[in-house]
Amino acid sequence: MDRGRGVYSPLFETKKGRGRLIYRLFSISLFTAISFIWLYRFNHIITTNYTQQEEDGGKLVWFGMLAAELWFGFYWFLTQAFRWNLVFRQPFKDRLSQRYEHMLPEVDIFVCTADPEIEPPMMVINTVLSVMAFDYPSEKLSVYLSDDGGSEITFYALLEAATFAKHWLPFCKRFKVEPRSPAAYFNGIKDTNIANELVAIKKLYNEMEKRIEDATKLKRVPQEARLKHKGFSQWDSYSSKRDHDTILQILLHKKDHDNSKDVHGFMLPTLVYLAREKRPQYHHNYKAGAMNSLLRVSSIISNGKVILNVDCDMYSNNSESIRDSLCYFMDEEKGHEIAFVQSPQAFENVTKNDLYASALLAIAEVEFHGADGCGGPLYIGTGCFHKRESLCGMKFSDEYRHNWKSEDNLSTEETLHELEEKSKGLASCSYEENTQWGKEMGLKYGCPVEDVITGLSIQSNGWKSVYYNPARKAFLGVAPTSLLQVLIQHKRWSEGDFQILFSKYSPAWYAFGKINLSLQMGYCAYCLWAPNCLATLFYSIIPSLYLLKGIPLFPKISSPWFIPFAYVIIGETIYSLLEFMLSGGTFEGWWNDLRIWLYKRTSSYLYAFSDTILKLFGFSDSLFTITAKVSEEEVVERHEKEIMEFGTSSPMFTILATLALFNLFCFLNVLKNAILRDGGFGAYEKMGLQVILCGFLVLINLPLYQGLFLRKDSGKLPSSLAMKSTTLALALVLSFTFNLYDKKKDL
Ligand SMILES: O=c1ccn([C@@H]2O[C@H](COP(=O)(O)OP(=O)(O)O[C@H]3O[C@H](CO)[C@@H](O)[C@H](O)[C@H]3O)[C@@H](O)[C@H]2O)c(=O)[nH]1
């Protein structure tokens, strides 16, 4: 080994991001400007006397503006933690092979699915096939599919996949296929003049696809398949998705020699189907519950020391990612302290200008690199490699060294059937009673973002994590293709993150002294997504209302106090645009990102905020709404054309539409007065910023007005919603104008 000769050549290197000095200077200057804004408000509040207050709208409004700006400033400050110190990682796979090829560890891969309708079996098995085909010794790989849908069709599809794998894996290895999800691979082939082997494998795939799709449509498994495989008998006692015994089937395993080899006679990875036991009287804890069952079941079947977890839509886009992540874990100097290696959550179906900001560019390309510089990124549930030990709750200690050589003591005597029966017990509902599962062991229960809270607790146990984000993304999934889906997903995320703040594992206090202070700050920034709704709502209503009333809430353009406002607005705009474009986005994409930023804050976060508060008082319970992964053809077409998809009524849309229309009315009023009144726009000289803010809110909402009034397709907003929100917005405007009128009369 290199180390023996005194030169240590690491398995990975870490580079610091460029331009950090410039960024830090900018950040300090921006903070100074923010402080001046605070000072301006504060000064105004304490120096205005009573009569002036009548003119400037009253103390309350100024307090509100101060509060909103204090919040924005404070929140901005938190987000600096992950921009202060970016790092970029690079693994050296050739060194890994040289040193460890003969002793690579066993890797267990967990794929989770929950509903055959939202997550079609064809999609699920494409993910399964892509991870079975990793460039890694097959006898050291085990793939587990957890099916919370307990679906016979999914099981049938997996059986089909096991057979197809016998052809697909050798094909991938022979032709170095990339990516190894058959659907994605075939999709990417444009060349018409293709090799015979490809024609043959594609034919096999299409036949399989047809069988599975037919079964999916009919919601029934073909009789001959049912007779051929004993596994189906496990559904005999099945009463519903929420009420059934553990269904567990080892489909491929070295103990079942003859059935588990590919067409060239090489052993295939172990493949297991698991639908854990479900009973109405036991809470199943969603994905966290599924993962914990998988952890236990896999511990007696393969007991891989490294675990990869992917969602069922997240296929492997790079066959070498296991080796990449092992470079981090197996590095002789630093590997022992690393608990998990997270890849970005990237998507196959984002369009050029990313209408719904699904790529989360700022997070994936900037903030997570920053988190990595503060001790490690968050665990985000998919595309993550874990050490089994740390995921199961082990605390880090300096003496700890992982023994990659150790043989595991899996029993070799028992038959496959005995092994299956033994494993079933580990996935039963009652197994976890009076144990630490869901608390100190495995994934944490009770939080809609089980991933983030689990990652935080691992880091609080002393471990580090690594963010590996190469140009070719390791995994690709399906991003939602309608606005409502996006808003609902973000409601779950922001609600879950907000709950973490109040949980036992709060980054604000529990983590104190356990993780880096800047990592604590960064976590808090995510946990505080939800309360952002308050300041944002205030800012998108009050200044426009006062514009209507003709009362300025910001300094006028000629005042020196205008400078800090201008600096913050221009500085942040230019910076965020630069950040977005340097992260690979487009100008239009940035504009779309801003819109979604606003929509999330005024709807998803508002719901998350109020639900969390209700939950704190015991009034409600959080649910896990599964994100749709298929949509109708029309919807897909509109998505490809980047036309915003509304389609239904939702209270969230009512809020967005009302706010948009309200600002439109305010802005039209400005225009009207500018034209009709003497002095034209001059009258607004005092209120430049309010006009700009209101104008911005109108401009950014253009697609929404189209959806309300101009579009005819089925993705528009329903006309009932248009009526409702117009009425509400008008009522808001009118009540305020009358109120004004009354006051004037009183005077
Ligand atoms: O009862 C359940 C519910 C969900 N899932 C699976 O969990 C995964 C994530 O669900 P999805 O609806 O796709 O949610 P996303 O918002 O896309 O998921 C992100 O956020 C979740 C936490 O909110 C994490 O669990 C995910 O790993 C992460 O990708 C999917 O594979 C589901 O099949 C289950 O296994 N059991």
Ligand SMILES: [Mn+2]
């Ligand atoms: Mn998903």
